[in-house]
Amino acid sequence: MSHAINFFVSSSSRSPSNFTISRPSVFVSTGSLRLPVNKSLRTLVVKASTSDLDEWQTSKVLVTDNGSGGVLSSVTQEYGSNNVASIEVDTVTESELKENGFRSTRRTKLICTIGPATCGFEQLEALAVEGMNVARINMCHGTREWHQMVIERVRRLNEEKGFAVAIMMDTEGSEIHMGDLGGASSAKAEDGEIWNFTVRAFDPPLPERTITVNYDGFAEDVKVGDDLLVDGGMVRFEVIEKIGPDVKCLCTDPGLLLPRANLTFWRDGKLVRERNAMLPTISSKDWLDIDFGIAEGVDFIAVSFVKSAEVIKHLKSYIKARARDGDIAVIAKIESIDSLRNLEEIIQASDGAMVARGDLGAQIPLEQVPSEQQKIVQLCRQLNRPVIVASQLLESMIEYPIPTRAEVADVSEAVRQRGDALMLSGESAMGQFPEKALTVLRNVSLRIERRWREQKRHEVIELPSIASSFSDSISEEICNSAAKMANNLEVDALFVYTKNGHMASLLSRCRPDCPIFAFTTATSVRRRLNLQWGLMPFRLNYSDDMESNLNKTFSLLKARGMIKSGDLIIAVSDMLQSIQVMNVP
Numbered sequence: 001m002s003h004a005i006n007f008f009v010s011s012s013s014r015s016p017s018n019f020t021i022s023r024p025s026v027f028v029s030t031g032s033l034r035l036p037v038n039k040s041l042r043t044l045v046v047k048a049s050t051s052d053l054d055e056w057q058t059s060k061v062l063v064t065d066n067g068s069g070g071v072l073s074s075v076t077q078e079y080g081s082n083n084v085a086s087i088e089v090d091t092v093t094e095s096e097l098k099e100n101g102f103r104s105t106r107r108t109k110l111i112c113t114i115g116p117a118t119c120g121f122e123q124l125e126a127l128a129v130e131g132m133n134v135a136r137i138n139m140c141h142g143t144r145e146w147h148q149m150v151i152e153r154v155r156r157l158n159e160e161k162g163f164a165v166a167i168m169m170d171t172e173g174s175e176i177h178m179g180d181l182g183g184a185s186s187a188k189a190e191d192g193e194i195w196n197f198t199v200r201a202f203d204p205p206l207p208e209r210t211i212t213v214n215y216d217g218f219a220e221d222v223k224v225g226d227d228l229l230v231d232g233g234m235v236r237f238e239v240i241e242k243i244g245p246d247v248k249c250l251c252t253d254p255g256l257l258l259p260r261a262n263l264t265f266w267r268d269g270k271l272v273r274e275r276n277a278m279l280p281t282i283s284s285k286d287w288l289d290i291d292f293g294i295a296e297g298v299d300f301i302a303v304s305f306v307k308s309a310e311v312i313k314h315l316k317s318y319i320k321a322r323a324r325d326g327d328i329a330v331i332a333k334i335e336s337i338d339s340l341r342n343l344e345e346i347i348q349a350s351d352g353a354m355v356a357r358g359d360l361g362a363q364i365p366l367e368q369v370p371s372e373q374q375k376i377v378q379l380c381r382q383l384n385r386p387v388i389v390a391s392q393l394l395e396s397m398i399e400y401p402i403p404t405r406a407e408v409a410d411v412s413e414a415v416r417q418r419g420d421a422l423m424l425s426g427e428s429a430m431g432q433f434p435e436k437a438l439t440v441l442r443n444v445s446l447r448i449e450r451r452w453r454e455q456k457r458h459e460v461i462e463l464p465s466i467a468s469s470f471s472d473s474i475s476e477e478i479c480n481s482a483a484k485m486a487n488n489l490e491v492d493a494l495f496v497y498t499k500n501g502h503m504a505s506l507l508s509r510c511r512p513d514c515p516i517f518a519f520t521t522a523t524s525v526r527r528r529l530n531l532q533w534g535l536m537p538f539r540l541n542y543s544d545d546m547e548s549n550l551n552k553t554f555s556l557l558k559a560r561g562m563i564k565s566g567d568l569i570i571a572v573s574d575m576l577q578s579i580q581v582m583n584v585p
């Protein structure tokens, strides 16, 4: 039997119309020792009646066939006469929780780009075991059949082994890049050599020292004297002669050319981008890839070289009309000067952002990248959009089994900034030590997160109100308060019952000290929550009766050894818009 303080707020009057207190219980914190006082449940219910809630009543159970069933990790129990209850959580979260307890679970999420080094089933499994939350496939590379095989393997991994790895598809975009070197894995350009960059098509093998360029306007746009930079300067050429479709270039900084490497050209020390700025953000090939992603039911589509919010809005409405659940999240990659110019509106329009430092660093001075990263991470937090810090985090681990100290410092800084996720690119796609690289990310994340909590450095970052309706404001206030209470009372975990993940993201935004158990009815929502800081997503069927939901959750989690009697939790829900403080019975 629960005892509650209830505040019922009618959304039309904006004033409390009903106020009852019925002998609440309270838990007090005395340093590190917490003592239960009186009864076991304290509830603050702020109820707003909205159509959202009505929708809830009719869609209590939402199950998709889209991916993970988490079969091995689900526990089933009888509830009532014919109501079978089960809870699904990924095996890694479960064992982390059991081994290390609430506090030491990892809050920063990890993304691995899948490539030739990691596309085998066992290799994917090894990454999942090491903590990969999201597998990224980069449509710049590989064939559609290859990508389909990777998706199929990740799905099978989820189904057979109880993981909940989400899939992110990253578009190629239409910036200028080299062709695929006629099948060679790399080519060495030496100082003083003359190379031919051409828009002509060749059947492999390519003539010697020839590079094809994907952009038809290339030969027209470059001028003699321009600097041509491969991958932001890994190799540098100077344009010395233009002959029809061919551009003869002198190698001035030697280095390794990799297939499909990005090309930028510079004139008088400035990036030339007038013409390529006219290229579409989503090319015709990208649209085909997006159709493929929708058909495969990927969880995220990351859009390369976003220039404005318009393209994101366009893609989102396209997905909404076509996708089975209409719920593929769109991530804006911030990697161009234009995306920095329109940053706020792009992030507003998107479901998340990526600080794509690889190409960003080829477009703006390198020394400007760290401050842009910090700005983007902070803005995403304010606007409540998950943010990924990507590229060259552990670049040296493509070749070496340990990272440089500077790389570890860079990863630490991204964790300290409280980005939602870190991403591996070449390290996991084609490096020699993909699992070791992931372990480094995991260990650094755990260490920095713990240090941050120990120092009790609740950062004073201003979280502006972002709600667009009164009901949203209530959710936001509830989450802000619940997170604050969770820190002050030093609770073990926050529980959030969230239909579409919004309440969970609002809690994550507060970056509380304790982990957030997010219970959702949809498998697809559960996978998407994998990208957000501090969230442990569970799939669970539940009703609109919070007391029964809580009891059900407690018994299921206790049966799994994931919580125990006496643990102190705060529960919030988007059905009741409530905060409840209680200890596990």
Ligand SMILES: Nc1ncnc2c1ncn2[C@@H]1O[C@H](COP(=O)(O)OP(=O)(O)O)[C@@H](O)[C@H]1O
Pocket: 113, 114, 115, 116, 138, 140, 141, 142, 146, 258, 259, 260, 261, 358, 425, 426, 427, 429, 430
């Ligand atoms: N599907 C793939 N097939 C072959 N190689 C890949 C694939 N995905 C990634 N790679 C390799 O890993 C490198 C790093 O991946 P990523 O950062 O995603 O691409 P890029 O360097 O082109 O931006 C690529 O340059 C490429 O050599």
Ligand SMILES: C=C(OP(=O)(O)O)C(=O)O
Pocket: 138, 140, 170, 304, 333, 335, 355, 356, 357, 358, 359, 360, 390, 391, 425
């Ligand atoms: C993540 C990035 O994009 P891609 O790897 O697709 O070039 C980047 O440029 O940093």
Ligand SMILES: [K+]
Pocket: 138, 139, 140, 170, 171, 172, 173, 304
């Ligand atoms: K890409």
Ligand SMILES: [Mg+2]
Pocket: 304, 335, 356, 358, 359, 360
């Ligand atoms: Mg890029």
